Amino acid sequence: MTDNKKLMYGNEAVARGAYEAGVSLVAGYPGTPSTEIVESATQYPEIEVRWSVNEKIAVETAVGVSKGGGRAMAVMKHVGLNVAADAFMNVSYTGVNGGLVIVSADDPGMHSSQNEQDNRWYALMAKITLLEPSDSQETKDFTQLAFEISEKYDVPVLLRLTTRICHSKGIVICEERNKIPAKKYEINISKYVNIPSNARQNRLKILERQQKLKELSNTIEINTRFPGKGKKGIITSGVSYQYVQEISEEMPILKLGMTYPIPDKLIKKFCQLFEQVTVVEELDGFLETQILALGCHNVEKKPESFTLGELNPHRVENLLKGKTEEITDYYPKPGKSPAMCSGCSYLGVFSVLKKMNLLVEGDIGCYTLGALPPMNALHSFLCMGAGMGMANGLSTQLPNQTKEKLVAVIGDSTFVHSGLPELVDMVYHGFEGLVIILDNRTTAMTGMQEHPGTGKNRKGEPLTTQLDLVEVAKALGATYVKKVLSSRLGVLERAFEKGLAHEGVAVVIAEEPCRHLEKGFDTVVSVNHKTCILCNECLNIGCSAISKENNAITISNPLCIGCQICTSICPSGALKLPIMIQKSRSE
Amino acid sequence: MNKKTTNVLLCGIGGQGVILASEILASAAFIEGWDVKKSEIRGLSQLGGGVDSSVRWGRKVYSPIIPAGKIDFLVALMADEIASHAQKRKTNTCIVKGTEKEYEKLPHIKCANIYMLGKLSSYIDFRDESWQRAMTEQLKPHLIEMNLKAFFMGKEEQKQYPDK
Numbered sequence: 131m132t133d134n135k136k137l138m139y140g141n142e143a144v145a146r147g148a149y150e151a152g153v154s155l156v157a158g159y160p161g162t163p164s165t166e167i168v169e170s171a172t173q174y175p176e177i178e179v180r181w182s183v184n185e186k187i188a189v190e191t192a193v194g195v196s197k198g199g200g201r202a203m204a205v206m207k208h209v210g211l212n213v214a215a216d217a218f219m220n221v222s223y224t225g226v227n228g229g230l231v232i233v234s235a236d237d238p239g240m241h242s243s244q245n246e247q248d249n250r251w252y253a254l255m256a257k258i259t260l261l262e263p264s265d266s267q268e269t270k271d272f273t274q275l276a277f278e279i280s281e282k283y284d285v286p287v288l289l290r291l292t293t294r295i296c297h298s299k300g301i302v303i304c305e306e307r308n309k310i311p312a313k314k315y316e317i318n319i320s321k322y323v324n325i326p327s328n329a330r331q332n333r334l335k336i337l338e339r340q341q342k343l344k345e346l347s348n349t350i351e352i353n354t355r356f357p358g359k360g361k362k363g364i365i366t367s368g369v370s371y372q373y374v375q376e377i378s379e380e381m382p383i384l385k386l387g388m389t390y391p392i393p394d395k396l397i398k399k400f401c402q403l404f405e406q407v408t409v410v411e412e413l414d415g416f417l418e419t420q421i422l423a424l425g426c427h428n429v430e431k432k433p434e435s436f437t438l439g440e441l442n443p444h445r446v447e448n449l450l451k452g453k454t455e456e457i458t459d460y461y462p463k464p465g466k467s468p469a470m471c472s473g474c475s476y477l478g479v480f481s482v483l484k485k486m487n488l489l490v491e492g493d494i495g496c497y498t499l500g501a502l503p504p505m506n507a508l509h510s511f512l513c514m515g516a517g518m519g520m521a522n523g524l525s526t527q528l529p530n531q532t533k534e535k536l537v538a539v540i541g542d543s544t545f546v547h548s549g550l551p552e553l554v555d556m557v558y559h560g561f562e563g564l565v566i567i568l569d570n571r572t573t574a575m576t577g578m579q580e581h582p583g584t585g586k587n588r589k590g591e592p593l594t595t596q597l598d599l600v601e602v603a604k605a606l607g608a609t610y611v612k613k614v615l616s617s618r619l620g621v622l623e624r625a626f627e628k629g630l631a632h633e634g635v636a637v638v639i640a641e642e643p644c645r646h647l648e649k650g651f652d653t654v655v656s657v658n659h660k661t662c663i664l665c666n667e668c669l670n671i672g673c674s675a676i677s678k679e680n681n682a683i684t685i686s687n688p689l690c691i692g693c694q695i696c697t698s699i700c701p702s703g704a705l706k707l708p709i710m711i712q713k714s715r716s717e
Numbered sequence: 718m719n720k721k722t723t724n725v726l727l728c729g730i731g732g733q734g735v736i737l738a739s740e741i742l743a744s745a746a747f748i749e750g751w752d753v754k755k756s757e758i759r760g761l762s763q764l765g766g767g768v769d770s771s772v773r774w775g776r777k778v779y780s781p782i783i784p785a786g787k788i789d790f791l792v793a794l795m796a797d798e799i800a801s802h803a804q805k806r807k808t809n810t811c812i813v814k815g816t817e818k819e820y821e822k823l824p825h826i827k828c829a830n831i832y833m834l835g836k837l838s839s840y841i842d843f844r845d846e847s848w849q850r851a852m853t854e855q856l857k858p859h860l861i862e863m864n865l866k867a868f869f870m871g872k873e874e875q876k877q878y879p880d881k
Contacts, residue, residue: 298756298781376780443784
């Protein structure tokens with residue numbers, strides 16, 4: 131073992147690859163499974179690392195750096211590319227100066243996402259080059275290669291990862307950082323200003339570029355043939371390659387690392403060698419569709435079930451043997467379902483929303499879990515910022531009695547990401563409901579990232595400017611704006627009532643730091659079983675520290691943090707906070 | 718050197734240090750000179766939710782996921798979690814589990830994950846130096862001594878009562 135060999139997650143390997151490629155900027159918005167790429171990049175002081183306010187801004191920032199001559203990378207989860215799609219589609223036309231790489235981390239199986247869209251189609255739609263690594267070493271190598279291709283062919287490159295690549299560790303050989311001199315920044319109106327006359331010229335350039343990239347795809351080393359035995363051939367990409375090799379090292383394989391444009395000649399030649407060819411790829415038949423279009427008729431179309439969920443060696447074996455699947459194969463049974471952490475300040479907010487029987491248009495964050503039992507107090511969510519937009523539309527369809535119950539909830543980071551224009555639109559169109567900003571002072575669900583509302587930079591250092599949500603809401607035209615503590619349930623309820631009764635847009639900011647940011651709750655709630663009337667009110671909060679065992683309410687000592695949400699709800703006074711226990715919270 | 722890949726699945730609940738234990742195991746296998754892959758799903762696992770992590774090592778490891786029916790060792794920090802992995806087990810999967818009673822003897826309850834690694838280590842021919850180096854690399858300096866103690870407590874316990 132030598133010192134330059136390291137065990138790395140795929141995400142760490144992307145950051146390492148960017149570092150070695152001499153990248154100037156890494157920008158992204160947090161989203162599982164991509165988050166650790168940006169976090170890992172912060173260990174390299176040579177790189178300007180940014181948590182952008184949203185994915186579109188991350189891509190635009192990267193485009194700016196590229197134009198200025200530096201190498202730049204924008205990082206996001208698959209649905210983040212939807213947000214950034216406008217910039218993404220258009221930068222294909224203008225091309226680059228310094229190398230430009232966009233990383234999309236897809237989530238087959240929806241381990242922590244609302245859909246499992248296959249972002250490889252974006253490469254085809256935008257005519258942008260696509261690379262798909264299959265392990266940590268390739269992830270690092272392909273990141274570097276992506277920058278070289280980008281500069282040589284004047285094309286942005288999409289590096290497509292999946293959850294299993296991002297969150298798996300493998301051995302990576304590390305090298306020194308390449309000292310790439312920054313390219314010269316030049317004003318070039320015909321290249322960078324896509325007014326129709328220029329855009330048509332750029333479109334023609336894309337045709338030429340595509341021809342050259344096709345040639346590259348047919349000759350590039352990462353599109354390789356592995357000889358093997360038998361009359362069946364396999365074409366595969368990404369982590370699926372590893373599953374094929376796991377089953378048998380003896381099958382003939384065409385492994386594709388560059389999957390758009392596809393290597394047409396290579397594929398045709400490979401297909402001619404075999405009686406039957408199976409394409410093993412996760413999610414959609416992206417390669418399959420294109421290979422069939424090449425006229426390779428011995429390629430079998432995979433059964434639809436294999437377009438769902440994450441693959442694994444077992445499923446790939448089924449596919450290769452022509453076996454049909456059980457539903458449990460593609461969506462394995464989940465373990466214990468996720469829940470808000472015990473003592474989460476959102477638990478109190480949702481108990482009030484439930485008590486007031488409000489109609490809640492939700493958004494993306496920990497609070498989305500308010501939809502789960504026993505809360506059941508979040509009634510829809512679509513995408514970042516959509517709760518406000520949907521409430522804005524829904525209110526026009528509701529009878530007055532129901533309209534008075536309509537609220538939109540959105541987290542602090544999500545509000546900054548895409549809630550700001552939503553609020554402007556609500557004011558503009560006279561929305562009469564209430565917007566609740568759940569401000570826990572961080573981007574909690576992805577692991578505590580800073581944003582402009584926290585007043586700290588990505589290192590957690592205080593900044594001189596902080597986005598003041600109260601002032602912002604007022605400035606954008608909300609006429610009732612109130613900030614309250616999330617744990618003061620009575621105050622919260624009154625603020626919601628006032629906000630709902632208010633004519634014009636009302637914003638209530640329910641603020642309290644995420645429990646993971648705080649220390650010092652060293653007490654545990656106790657139950658007085660003599661006074662407890664077993665009304666189950668505390669169970670309805672949904673706090674994982676509270677349970678009912680042998681017909682008695684039980685508070686879990688390791689889980690309870692003494693937040694007092696349950697004590698303020700308990701009608702009989704049986705739940706109290708008497709004991710000052712120094713809980714051993716080492717580390 | 719053994720050609721076969723060894724597959725370990727560690728499971729427990731969020732907050733028990735399943736992932737950290739898997740980091741140390743993967744790191745020790747790496748130090749021993751094996752090809753290593755390790756994989757887990759993170760994201761929506763909150764405090765108290767189920768967590769598992771797969772570690773595989775051998776001459777050449779392809780899939781980061783353990784193939785169905787190929788788990789050699791199932792290390793369960795919570796006995797409840799064993800059932801949910803029934804499908805991936807094989808008939809002779811060695812189940813290494815800990816009990817609350819055993820954990821009570823530890824220098825700190827938080828060392829339970831490392832104690833379980835100690836128990837697992839009695840079946841695996843890694844050198845003690847490799848384990849120690851892996852722990853030194855992965856743990857915060859002030860926690861190393863306590864965890865080393867827990868590790869060797871686990872190793873001894875399993876040697877004495879291998880059927881437990």
